[in-house]
Amino acid sequence: MTGDRINWRYAFIALSVLVLAAVILLHLTGAEVAGRWIATVYVAAYIAWTLVDMVREVLRGHVGLDVLAVVAMIATLAVGEYIASLIVVLMLSGGEALELFAARRAQRDLTALLDRSPRTAHVLVHPRSTDSDEVQDVAVDDVAIGDLLLVRPSEVVPVDGVLLSESGTFDESSLTGESLPVTHAAGAEVLSGSVNSTRAVHIRAVRRSADSQYQQIVALVREAQSSRAPVVRLADRFAVPFTAVSLVLAGVAWTVSGDPTRFAEVLVLATPCPLLIAAPVAFLGGLSRAAKAGVIMKGGAVIEQLARVRSAAFDKTGTLTQGRPQLVSVRPAAGFDETELLRLAASAEQYSSHVLAEGIRTAAQDRGLTLLPSDEAGEVATNGVTAVIDGKVVVVGKPAYVRSLAPDTVRADLPAGEAAAYVAVDGRFGGVLVLADAVRPESAGVISWLRAHGVRRITMLTGDVRPTAEAIARDIGIDDVHAEILPADKVHLAAALQPRPVMMVGDGVNDAPVLAAADVGIAMGAKGATAAGDAADVVIVVDSLSRVVDAVSIGRHTVTVALTAIWIGIGLSVGLMLVAMTGVIPAVVGALVQELVDLATILYALRALGGPTPTVAAPQSTASAAAPSAVA
Numbered sequence: 001m002t003g004d005r006i007n008w009r010y011a012f013i014a015l016s017v018l019v020l021a022a023v024i025l026l027h028l029t030g031a032e033v034a035g036r037w038i039a040t041v042y043v044a045a046y047i048a049w050t051l052v053d054m055v056r057e058v059l060r061g062h063v064g065l066d067v068l069a070v071v072a073m074i075a076t077l078a079v080g081e082y083i084a085s086l087i088v089v090l091m092l093s094g095g096e097a098l099e100l101f102a103a104r105r106a107q108r109d110l111t112a113l114l115d116r117s118p119r120t121a122h123v124l125v126h127p128r129s130t131d132s133d134e135v136q137d138v139a140v141d142d143v144a145i146g147d148l149l150l151v152r153p154s155e156v157v158p159v160d161g162v163l164l165s166e167s168g169t170f171d172e173s174s175l176t177g178e179s180l181p182v183t184h185a186a187g188a189e190v191l192s193g194s195v196n197s198t199r200a201v202h203i204r205a206v207r208r209s210a211d212s213q214y215q216q217i218v219a220l221v222r223e224a225q226s227s228r229a230p231v232v233r234l235a236d237r238f239a240v241p242f243t244a245v246s247l248v249l250a251g252v253a254w255t256v257s258g259d260p261t262r263f264a265e266v267l268v269l270a271t272p273c274p275l276l277i278a279a280p281v282a283f284l285g286g287l288s289r290a291a292k293a294g295v296i297m298k299g300g301a302v303i304e305q306l307a308r309v310r311s312a313a314f315d316k317t318g319t320l321t322q323g324r325p326q327l328v329s330v331r332p333a334a335g336f337d338e339t340e341l342l343r344l345a346a347s348a349e350q351y352s353s354h355v356l357a358e359g360i361r362t363a364a365q366d367r368g369l370t371l372l373p374s375d376e377a378g379e380v381a382t383n384g385v386t387a388v389i390d391g392k393v394v395v396v397g398k399p400a401y402v403r404s405l406a407p408d409t410v411r412a413d414l415p416a417g418e419a420a421a422y423v424a425v426d427g428r429f430g431g432v433l434v435l436a437d438a439v440r441p442e443s444a445g446v447i448s449w450l451r452a453h454g455v456r457r458i459t460m461l462t463g464d465v466r467p468t469a470e471a472i473a474r475d476i477g478i479d480d481v482h483a484e485i486l487p488a489d490k491v492h493l494a495a496a497l498q499p500r501p502v503m504m505v506g507d508g509v510n511d512a513p514v515l516a517a518a519d520v521g522i523a524m525g526a527k528g529a530t531a532a533g534d535a536a537d538v539v540i541v542v543d544s545l546s547r548v549v550d551a552v553s554i555g556r557h558t559v560t561v562a563l564t565a566i567w568i569g570i571g572l573s574v575g576l577m578l579v580a581m582t583g584v585i586p587a588v589v590g591a592l593v594q595e596l597v598d599l600a601t602i603l604y605a606l607r608a609l610g611g612p613t614p615t616v617a618a619p620q621s622t623a624s625a626a627a628p629s630a631v632a
Contacts, residue, residue: 012093019086022035046073075264081261084590121139156193157203158212284608299537303559307556344389417467449615457499565601
């Protein structure tokens with residue numbers, strides 16, 4: 001939707017108003033013939049232009065409601081109601097302008113994301129030093145991983161990066177919905193799309209533009225804007241019966257009265273705008289409202305599916321749980337100090353990419369421990385890490401790996417839902433670090449809300465071990481659990497799930513196939529799960545499972561508003577046509593009344609921009625923590 005198109009519509013409306021005013025003036029001054037000719041030529045030109053568009057649409061396989069307007073204009077000219085014919089022209093052009101205006105209003109939150117998309121980046125000319133601010137401006141797509149960037153005050157961070165400055169404060173509202181600025185320390189990740197505060201900072205790019213958080217959101221928004229909802233196509237299917245009913249009523253009025261004017265008087269009230277305009281405006285409003293809540297929907301088709309969801313499937317790790325294992329306890333072996341064991345293990349885990357490593361490092365830092373550097377470190381994939389820390393050989397990893405280097409290693413007895421990192425120091429078993437992946441505090445409330453609002457079946461699909469999966473499911477209220485399954489198994493199970501439609505919620509690369517296969521796939525994309533986001537129909541860019549409830553609630557409200565607007569328009573039109581059959585509504589008055597019907601339906605459709613805010617109940621008790629032995 002371009003500004004030129006809107007301006008052109010407004011110019012055409014102004015011309016129609018001038019022509020109508022001139023014809024009325026000629027009529028009042030006795031020059032009715034001149035007025036009739038002007039109106040006939042102008043309306044005929046508009047009819048010809050409309051017919052060309054109608055032919056194009058028919059060739060595309062789309063039968064619309066413009067035929068009603070064309071017949072109404074021809075009928076009013078034929079019976080001499082040329083002022084009414086001009087009002088019909090004004091009504092149609094005004095309706096199109098109202099549609100553009102309402103759609104632009106509904107898209108405001110979506111287009112705000114596109115308008116703020118960064119286009120250039122300031123790359124430091126001397127990348128070895130942050131003391132110089134000599135920069136070269138390059139296109140954001142040309143920024144490479146590892147480039148050192150300067151972000152000036154009030155500028156949008158162009159790509160995802162690591163903060164090099166001592167600290168920085170950023171407005172992340174467009175990404176997370178959090179209105180308050182967030183302060184990060186050196187080493188923290190800064191996401192593209194966040195806005196720097198009042199002090200320039202340096203960051204090192206960790207992702208290219210196309211892979212960065214904000215650009216992914218923008219790509220999703222563009223995809224959402226270009227789609228068309230099934231309910232709008234359903235509205236198109238109303239065209240034939242509504243047209244037939246309108247023509248029959250007009251024909252009956254003509255036959256019974258014997259007056260062809262009655263035919264025109266009925267047809268000018270056969271308003272197509274509720275079907276042509278109200279539904280698209282409502283769906284744009286729903287997309288806009290969802291985007292503002294941190295939920296990017298890939299089009300109106302998704303909204304209708306969400307409104308009808310009857311089954312839901314959830315991944316576990318990173319979806320129902322936080323996906324960030326946290327340290328629960330330190331169990332030192334004889335001769336080892338708890339604090340020193342944690343310091344040595346966390347220092348070694350600086351050189352590990354294992355899912356448990358971050359939790360160990362974070363726990364040590366939270367306790368004020370200073371991590372020590374290593375002169376020599378290496379990681380054995382899937383097994384553990386070995387590092388020389390303060391002259392000691394420290395090994396952290398799986399029990400079998402640690403036992404191979406420290407034969408006195410003793411396996412810990414762990415309850416379901418907990419995982420352990422084993423530690424050896426200089427060939428001796430040092431102890432165990434126990435971690436757990438905490439359940440999201442909102443998970444139980446989300447499950448409860450879905451059950452209370454018509455989602456009849458809820459299941460968990462996870463690759464994690466059964467005891468852990470069942471422990472978490474029990475805590476949050478899920479009684480149907482499929483554990484220790486592969487991604488392909490998830491696809492088959494989701495395909496067989498009844499009743500339909502089925503909503504699948506997950507994150508990570510391994511969830512991409514089932515998200516694509518589900519009727520509605522929802523990706524928890526706040527952590528940059530690119531593959532899952534690409535495969536999903538909905539991407540939640542805020543790290544909260546409660547946004548699933550928002551998505552379903554917005555879908556239901558939007559569809560209700562769209563269908564209600566359609567039926568309000570049809571009901572008013574049919575009622576007014578029945579009245580007009582008696583001859584009490586002149587053609588000019590009918591054309592003006594039809595404008596009010598159009599305006600009412602469009603204003604009602606804009607209610608999709610608002611709506612009730614769903615409430616996710618707080619859990620009755622704190623859900624027990626659980627950690628995967630295999631990341632699902």
